[in-house]
Amino acid sequence: MSSFYDVIVIGGGPSGMQAAIEAKKEGAKVLILECNDSLGGILNQCIHNGFGLRQFKEELTGPEFAYKQYSEVKKLKIPSVFGAYVTKIEGEKITALVRGKEKEYFSKAIVLATGARERTAGEIKLAGDRGAGIYTAGTAQKMINYYGKLSGKRVVILGSGDIGLIMARRMTLEGAKVLKILEIMPSSSGLRRNIRQCVEDFEIPLEFSHTVTRVVGRERVKGVYYAEVDENLKPKLETEKFLECDCLLLSVGLIPENTLLSEVEKNIKKQIIVNEFRQTSIKNLFISGNSLHIHDLADNASEEGAIAGRSAALFARGALEELGEEYEISFSSAISYTVPQRVSGCGSFKIFFRAKQNFLRKKIVVRCEGEEIASKFCVGITSGEMQEIEVESGKVKGPLTVSIE
Amino acid sequence: MKTICIMCPVGCSLNVYEKNGEVIVEGNSCPRGEAYGKTEFVNPSRVVTTTKRSGAFSYSLKTDKPVPKTMIFKVMEKIKKTPLKELDVGDVFIKNILKTGANIIVTGKLTI
Ligand SMILES: Cc1cc2nc3c(=O)[nH]c(=O)nc-3n(C[C@H](O)[C@H](O)[C@H](O)COP(=O)(O)OP(=O)(O)OC[C@H]3O[C@@H](n4cnc5c(N)ncnc54)[C@H](O)[C@@H]3O)c2cc1C
Numbered sequence: 137m138s139s140f141y142d143v144i145v146i147g148g149g150p151s152g153m154q155a156a157i158e159a160k161k162e163g164a165k166v167l168i169l170e171c172n173d174s175l176g177g178i179l180n181q182c183i184h185n186g187f188g189l190r191q192f193k194e195e196l197t198g199p200e201f202a203y204k205q206y207s208e209v210k211k212l213k214i215p216s217v218f219g220a221y222v223t224k225i226e227g228e229k230i231t232a233l234v235r236g237k238e239k240e241y242f243s244k245a246i247v248l249a250t251g252a253r254e255r256t257a258g259e260i261k262l263a264g265d266r267g268a269g270i271y272t273a274g275t276a277q278k279m280i281n282y283y284g285k286l287s288g289k290r291v292v293i294l295g296s297g298d299i300g301l302i303m304a305r306r307m308t309l310e311g312a313k314v315l316k317i318l319e320i321m322p323s324s325s326g327l328r329r330n331i332r333q334c335v336e337d338f339e340i341p342l343e344f345s346h347t348v349t350r351v352v353g354r355e356r357v358k359g360v361y362y363a364e365v366d367e368n369l370k371p372k373l374e375t376e377k378f379l380e381c382d383c384l385l386l387s388v389g390l391i392p393e394n395t396l397l398s399e400v401e402k403n404i405k406k407q408i409i410v411n412e413f414r415q416t417s418i419k420n421l422f423i424s425g426n427s428l429h430i431h432d433l434a435d436n437a438s439e440e441g442a443i444a445g446r447s448a449a450l451f452a453r454g455a456l457e458e459l460g461e462e463y464e465i466s467f468s469s470a471i472s473y474t475v476p477q478r479v480s481g482c483g484s485f486k487i488f489f490r491a492k493q494n495f496l497r498k499k500i501v502v503r504c505e506g507e508e509i510a511s512k513f514c515v516g517i518t519s520g521e522m523q524e525i526e527v528e529s530g531k532v533k534g535p536l537t538v539s540i541e
Numbered sequence: 542m543k544t545i546c547i548m549c550p551v552g553c554s555l556n557v558y559e560k561n562g563e564v565i566v567e568g569n570s571c572p573r574g575e576a577y578g579k580t581e582f583v584n585p586s587r588v589v590t591t592t593k594r595s596g597a598f599s600y601s602l603k604t605d606k607p608v609p610k611t612m613i614f615k616v617m618e619k620i621k622k623t624p625l626k627e628l629d630v631g632d633v634f635i636k637n638i639l640k641t642g643a644n645i646i647v648t649g650k651l652t653i
């Protein structure tokens with residue numbers, strides 16, 4: 137097999153697989169480099185249902201979603217290299233460690249779809265001992281769902297993101313006792329359906345505005361101290377209590393895995409800047425899925441992969457050269473970020489964004505130099521959920537602003 | 542009864558009550574929500590998903606339809622106790638588990 141391709145996709149999760157599928161449909165010669173031994177990414181361990189309503193119009197579990205995409209990858213005869221851990225990208229050259237050996241691949245266009253990693257105990261400056269029994273929720277999920285190993289019997293979960301909620305139910309079903317879920321914020325960033333079916337169904341106590349102040353147990357976790365926090369999220373030490381447990385799971389957020397891209401342009405929030413084609417400041421490099429921004433739905437990560445894959449294939453055959461001028465997208469203070477952050481406006485496109493708080497009965501408005509070019513009425517906008525608005529072709533003549541009114 | 546629809550990520554707040562012998566669902570944004578509200582009122586049910594190791598494989602499993610909430614732990618127990626020989630994705634592992642009308646099917650198979 138020659139090592140020259142039109143499009144190489146790094147990462148074979150839902151976003152990478154869809155990118156490969158679309159690039160292939162555009163006629164490109166495609167390869168997937170995946171560090172694990174199978175395609176599917178994080179979906180392989182997300183055995184619960186709730187995926188696919190958008191893309192496949194039916195409710196699927198993570199593995200079923202991955203299997204559907206995988207079947208298409210197979211049908212289109214797209215090759216993958218497994219156990220290929222990409223360590224460097226320079227221009228058209230990709231260096232990967234394949235089962236211990238360094239190998240080089242060349243591609244006209246590259247799609248990065250390496251997903252996200254979980255924030256760790258160190259990153260949230262968790263105080264106290266570091267005995268065995270402290271895991272990120274995703275690690276605990278992998279332990280039980282791949283290897284059948286339960287990470288503890290008496291469990292405290294810090295953070296009420298979806299992974300934590302899903303794991304609260306999973307551990308309970310496997311016979312562990314989930315003593316408490318502690319959330320530092322006054323509300324959960326997890327989906328309401330997960331609060332209902334993972335927490336309330338099993339009467340697991342979920343305490344808002346609470347956090348772990350200290351972990352006890354040098355060799356094995358013996359318990360945690362926890363306390364209520366004030367408006368500035370500082371623990372009120374007079375409320376501190378001790379809870380005996382043998383396991384602490386952290387569900388405190390995901391961080392895009394984009395360390396491979398040290399050279400590309402990022403904004404002050406360290407987000408990678410892309411245009412509507414998911415093209416970065418390095419023109420042959422495209423990015424999608426959780427490695428660009430965190431998607432709560434695999435369907436969305438996959439949809440973004442489709443955009444990146446198609447664009448990469450166009451780029452590879454020289455059809456994405458003349459984009460013309462690109463304009464910035466700015467946003468009102470109620471919004472925390474948008475993707476893309478820049479547009480050329482060559483065709484129609486969607487702007488994805490997250491709101492900082494929840495809103496009821498509001499309008500999302502996109503303006504170009506003061507003139508309204510797209511708007512959409514929403515009954516409810518929640519901060520936990522990604523929002524989107526479509527802008528028609530030919531409307532972009534200058535910088536854009538997005539606002540919630 | 543106030544509850545939350547779990548049929549899609551939107552998570553509509555539902556109000557379900559009985560009027561003249563009929564179950565009324567309010568707050569849903571689509572028909573799936575109405576159907577969910579009704580069953581939730583009469584016989585709350587959930588899809589159960591779990592995994593099971595066998596040989597070199599880790600299988601992920603699910604009930605192909607929701608089972609009564611009261612049966613969840615019994616279903617888990619039954620899955621644990623039933624030996625699993627080699628199966629493929631989509632195969633039925635346990636038919637009509639504990640007479641719930643739901644089959645346990647294989648959703649994924651990983652080599653460990
Ligand atoms: C616990 C959990 C629960 C979730 N629940 C739901 C849900 O109920 N419904 C829903 O729709 N969505 C859910 N999601 C979200 C959804 O799974 C993700 O948004 C989606 O999987 C992201 O896809 P991705 O392709 O960007 O990344 P991933 O799935 O993470 O795939 C990235 C791939 O890249 C590979 N990779 C990484 N680095 C390298 C490298 N250097 N070289 C080679 N390969 C590399 C990885 O091995 C992996 O296969 C959940 C996510 C998690 C973590």
Ligand code: SF4
Nearest residue numbers: 546549552553570574
């Ligand atoms: S009522 Fe419909 S839209 Fe609302 S959560 Fe249920 S399935 Fe989703």
